[in-house]
Amino acid sequence: MLIATAGLPGAGKSSVADALARRTGWPVLSVDPVEAALLRAGVGADQPTGLAAYLAVEAVAEHQLRLGQTVLVDAVNAAPEARAQWEDLALRTGTTVAFVEVICSDPELHRQRLESRRRDLGEFPEPHWDSLGQRREQLAGWTGPRLVVDTVGDVDDLADALVTELTGRS
Template sequence: MLIVMAGLPGSGKSSLAEALGRRLAAPVVSVDPIEAAMWRAGVARGQPTGLAAYVVAEAVAGGVLALGQTVIVDAVNAVEAARDQWRSLAGRSGVPMAFIEVVCSDPLVHRRRLEGRSRGIDGFPEPTWEAVERLREEVAP
């Protein structure tokens, strides 16, 4: 099965993905560490590394699915093109897919979570609350 997390940074999706991964003994493929690894490898930040990270995550998730295992994808998945990417992967792989959208309904709690977290992804800056607010306006329904 392909399980795809979606939600704004700081909403709790990575924490839930990790807990679900432990519960199901399923690998979690997270887009942010992939993008950070590209930067550390020398790919310029001005390049479309966000898109590239989604493509790499898709390749890794596809490999896991080919082994007959469940995989969890952890990414914002704010736009329909990203969601279609995962639907297409599930279809090509012949597996069921589930989206799990994570929303923090209390803006004060959400902001506190975001501003208080440090995920320790080498070279990957935590987004600001202002960046999350701008992203919120861009999220496709």
């Protein structure tokens, strides 16, 4: 199975993906560290590093799926084209895709998380709260099937429930 997270930066996607991985052993393929590595390698910030990171993660995910592994993709996936990428990958590999939209329903908590996070990603720029508008709109317009989880509560409890839900789908 291919599991792809979606949601705004700072909503808790990585926390959910990591908690799922700790419980299941499923590999987490995260787009942001790949993009940060591209920047460290000297790929210019004026280049489409975000697209390159999505494509690199897709290549690794495809390999793992063809080996019969369940894969977790940790990415914003706000744009319909990004979500279509994972749907196409699932079709190509004969697997199912499950989207998990991660939200933080408390705007103040979400903003605090985003503004205080310090990931070890070198020069990779962290988004600012005020820059999330287009992504918010894209996610608000999403009508496709997905599990929606709210990270205001305990992430470990949330992960336990998700494991049950997701393993029942495979």
